[in-house]
Amino acid sequence: MDPVTIFQTVGTIVSLGEVVIKCITRLSALKAQFHDAPIIVTSMIGQLHMVKIAQDQLSPLNSPNFAHDARYRQLASQIGNALDSFSPILLTLGRQLDRYEGSSVNRMTAKSRMGFLHGEREMTNLSILLDRQVNALNLLLSAIQCQTWTQQSDIITLKESQSILRLAQDCSSSLFGLEDVASFISENTAAISTEFEFDDVLRSTLLYQAAERSHLRQAIRAKKTKDIDNASTNSLAQRPTTTSGLKRAFQTMRLSKPIAMPDILKARRGIRVDIGRETIVEIPEDSVVTEGKPLQESSAHSNPSLGEDTGQPTQPLLSEIDPGSPRPQSGFGGWRKAFQRRTSNARDTKPHRHHREVPKVLLLGASGGGKSTLINALRLSTEAEDVRGNRSDLRALVWNNMLDSVREFLRAMEEWGDVPIMASARTLLLDPCTDCDRDPAINPEHTREVARAILSLRPTLNSQNVVKWGNVYQFHDNAEYYIENVDRLAEQAVQRSVPTDGDLLRTQVTTTGVHRTTLTYQGSQFCVYDVGGERSERKKWVHAYEDVSAVIYPVDTTGYEKSLREAENVDRMLEQFVILESISNSRWFAQSSFIIVFTKMDLLEGYLKDTDVDAFLRSAKIISDTEPRITAVDEYLSHLERHFRKLVRGANSQERFRFIRANLVDIDKHNPAIDIFDMLENPDRSTFTPLEEGEGFSEKEPVSRATDDGTSEDLSLDVGRPPVGNPEEARCWLGRSLII
Numbered sequence: 071m072d073p074v075t076i077f078q079t080v081g082t083i084v085s086l087g088e089v090v091i092k093c094i095t096r097l098s099a100l101k102a103q104f105h106d107a108p109i110i111v112t113s114m115i116g117q118l119h120m121v122k123i124a125q126d127q128l129s130p131l132n133s134p135n136f137a138h139d140a141r142y143r144q145l146a147s148q149i150g151n152a153l154d155s156f157s158p159i160l161l162t163l164g165r166q167l168d169r170y171e172g173s174s175v176n177r178m179t180a181k182s183r184m185g186f187l188h189g190e191r192e193m194t195n196l197s198i199l200l201d202r203q204v205n206a207l208n209l210l211l212s213a214i215q216c217q218t219w220t221q222q223s224d225i226i227t228l229k230e231s232q233s234i235l236r237l238a239q240d241c242s243s244s245l246f247g248l249e250d251v252a253s254f255i256s257e258n259t260a261a262i263s264t265e266f267e268f269d270d271v272l273r274s275t276l277l278y279q280a281a282e283r284s285h286l287r288q289a290i291r292a293k294k295t296k297d298i299d300n301a302s303t304n305s306l307a308q309r310p311t312t313t314s315g316l317k318r319a320f321q322t323m324r325l326s327k328p329i330a331m332p333d334i335l336k337a338r339r340g341i342r343v344d345i346g347r348e349t350i351v352e353i354p355e356d357s358v359v360t361e362g363k364p365l366q367e368s369s370a371h372s373n374p375s376l377g378e379d380t381g382q383p384t385q386p387l388l389s390e391i392d393p394g395s396p397r398p399q400s401g402f403g404g405w406r407k408a409f410q411r412r413t414s415n416a417r418d419t420k421p422h423r424h425h426r427e428v429p430k431v432l433l434l435g436a437s438g439g440g441k442s443t444l445i446n447a448l449r450l451s452t453e454a455e456d457v458r459g460n461r462s463d464l465r466a467l468v469w470n471n472m473l474d475s476v477r478e479f480l481r482a483m484e485e486w487g488d489v490p491i492m493a494s495a496r497t498l499l500l501d502p503c504t505d506c507d508r509d510p511a512i513n514p515e516h517t518r519e520v521a522r523a524i525l526s527l528r529p530t531l532n533s534q535n536v537v538k539w540g541n542v543y544q545f546h547d548n549a550e551y552y553i554e555n556v557d558r559l560a561e562q563a564v565q566r567s568v569p570t571d572g573d574l575l576r577t578q579v580t581t582t583g584v585h586r587t588t589l590t591y592q593g594s595q596f597c598v599y600d601v602g603g604e605r606s607e608r609k610k611w612v613h614a615y616e617d618v619s620a621v622i623y624p625v626d627t628t629g630y631e632k633s634l635r636e637a638e639n640v641d642r643m644l645e646q647f648v649i650l651e652s653i654s655n656s657r658w659f660a661q662s663s664f665i666i667v668f669t670k671m672d673l674l675e676g677y678l679k680d681t682d683v684d685a686f687l688r689s690a691k692i693i694s695d696t697e698p699r700i701t702a703v704d705e706y707l708s709h710l711e712r713h714f715r716k717l718v719r720g721a722n723s724q725e726r727f728r729f730i731r732a733n734l735v736d737i738d739k740h741n742p743a744i745d746i747f748d749m750l751e752n753p754d755r756s757t758f759t760p761l762e763e764g765e766g767f768s769e770k771e772p773v774s775r776a777t778d779d780g781t782s783e784d785l786s787l788d789v790g791r792p793p794v795g796n797p798e799e800a801r802c803w804l805g806r807s808l809i810i
């Protein structure tokens with residue numbers, strides 16, 4: 071989660087102070103009124119008191135200055151997501167209490183009031199959800215109160231803390247629409263579907279029901295307009311002469327009649343079919359609503375931050391099912407078939423949207439694959455000087471990335487390598503000065519001292535084969551580069567000068583949410599969406615699935631023998647296989663072309679030497695026992711490509727897949743942008759020649775191609791110019807604040 075969003079999250083939590091106090095007062099009154107009030111009421115009052123204390127302690131942090139604090143930013147990425155559901159849970163509790171006490175039409179029936187108070191499901195569920203959020207809040211507070219960065223990180227990485235965050239995040243899972251298998255890959259959906267009932271609570275709220283009614287009204291209005299248009303254009307041509315024609319005319323007549331709201335609502339509610347976390351409403355046989363306009367499920371199922379306000383694609387719409395086709399069967403299979411029929415019919419008849427509009431390009435993949443780096447490389451390659459942003463604002467980010475990577479090494483060495491670290495260096499590096507981390511130019515002497523400490527440790531760092539601990543520690547891919555350049559980085563930070571393209575492209579910022587960037591290459595525009603690749607982020611992907619022209623799938627070629635950031639026991643490369651298999655065979659992308667980008671080519675050769683790729687390939691059954699030992703880059707990559715191709719099913723699918731090798735961080739030397747834009751511009755060209763080993767590693771040469779009039783056109787991209795621009799642009803530069 072980016073700093074701005076965590077700032078909003080903390081702001082929301084603090085701003086709910088009154089709601090919390092009101093809830094405490096009302097629950098206490100209930101408890102006093104009914105002596106046999108269940109224990110759950112008492113425990114909820116206790117939880118709310120804890121929330122109040124947390125709010126009081128968080129309120130000083132509700133200041134925009136903190137959004138730029140590096141420690142705060144780290145907390146944001148670790149905890150922010152878990153607190154997403156805090157506000158809807160509290161507001162739901164408040165609304166239910168309103169209804170309990172209400173004197174108007176919204177008042178609960180006597181039976182519901184008894185049910186609400188006496189430990190029925192609703193109270194229990196709210197209490198469970200609140201409990202999870204309170205735990206996450208407490209964790210946030212403990213982390214904020216830590217004296218040092220290391221202590222903060224230790225607290226967060228504890229197993230118990232991780233499970234607290236996971237549970238709190240699961241609360242939000244039910245708020246987000248989940249439809250595609252890719253979103254399910256990694257979630258423990260079984261646990262969610264049995265323990266989690268929040269959708270029902272949400273659906274029973276007034277707000278949701280009002281939104282539902284409003285959608286219905288819109289649907290009916292749109293339906294009427296459509297029927298009137300159809301009637302006027304088709305009245306003569308479609309005059310019924312046969313029995314089936316008469317029947318059709320009769321149906322049209324029924325459909326054009328105004329439909330009474332209660333009936334519609336009844337039909338709308340229909341039968342519920344539970345699919346994991348998603349509840350789909352199946353429309354009954356005799357309902358006439360199926361021909362209506364979209365009845366969006368968005369309020370309950372879609373991510374509020376990605377919802378209708380933004381005009382972005384949301385979940386598939388239930389009611390567009392072809393009226394002529396058999397009705398959906400009960401259960402997911404029936405609905406899915408009907409939906410597939412609808413989409414395939416639509417595809418057959420409609421021209422593909424990307425031929426008419428700006429092509430939509432979606433970056434998908436596991437975390438750390440290089441999605442954001444790729445976008446930034448493309449942006450640097452295409453953007454004009456004046457929109458590049460003032461990158462000097464990002465020098466603290468570069469400095470902190472460098473410090474983080476050294477700290478992770480030191481921690482690993484102390485715990486695993488049994489390597490003594492000089493006490494002075496230890497104090498400087500592992501007990502950091504937060505202010506200096508935030509702005510290294512505040513105290514130039516301290517910054518230079520830190521750089522000297524790192525330099526003094528360099529021989530020790532170099533002598534350790536730390537790569538082999540990559541499945542336990544999350545080493546920065548570019549730590550070596552940073553340590554090699556520590557002197558320059560320190561001076562750069564102290565002088566407040568501009569980081570280079572290479573420094574910026576090597577930074578690591580975990581993406582959360584979905585980010586849209588528009589790129590222009592030689593007059594053609596592309597709308598590129600970047601997503602967070604961590605498991606908890608994948609549920610949001612579905613919001614960007616519609617009308618995708620091309621999927622770019624960066625693959626970290628050094629991903630084997632590395633664990634996922636969010637799951638220590640999962641191999642990153644295996645995860646990359648699973649995700650590609652899922653998305654490449656998804657109906658959403660049946661028409662999209664795929665560009666698989668093998669990233670980190672600059673690191674691969676060294677990585678192959680330090681690790682046993684052959685053992686990995688055999689254990690993953692990518693090569694058989696009888697095949698010769700693999701150690702070379704080319705052999706490894708061709709096996710990798712073959713394996714990725716095997717994961718794609720379906721006739722003619724292979725033609726849609728292109729592979730490219732890229733080093734995304736040295737764009738002055740080997741810029742992948744030309745090839746990628748070329749592939750995007752020519753999605754149907756099946757004869758693309760991917761970069762061969764060595765080809766992408768030559769010095770940058772002017773690239774040209776012959777034009778129709780016999781002259782030659784210079785295609786070399788403009789890279790490496792010094793940046794100018796405003797600070798706002800600078801914050802957006804890494805594409806993390808454009809949450810849609």
Ligand SMILES: Nc1nc2c(ncn2[C@@H]2O[C@H](COP(=O)(O)OP(=O)(O)OP(=O)(O)O)[C@@H](O)[C@H]2O)c(=O)[nH]1
Pocket residue numbers: 435436437438439440441442443444547548575576577578579580581582601602603604669670671672673732733734735
């Ligand atoms: N040396 C080198 N580093 C790379 C390359 N591609 C990506 N990286 C680094 O890999 C790290 C992770 O890259 P990101 O682009 O943040 O990965 P992501 O896929 O966006 O990850 P999430 O946002 O967590 O989904 C960054 O530190 C990048 O600098 C590459 O080709 N070479």
Ligand SMILES: [Mg+2]
Pocket residue numbers: 441442443579580581600601602603
């Ligand atoms: Mg990213």
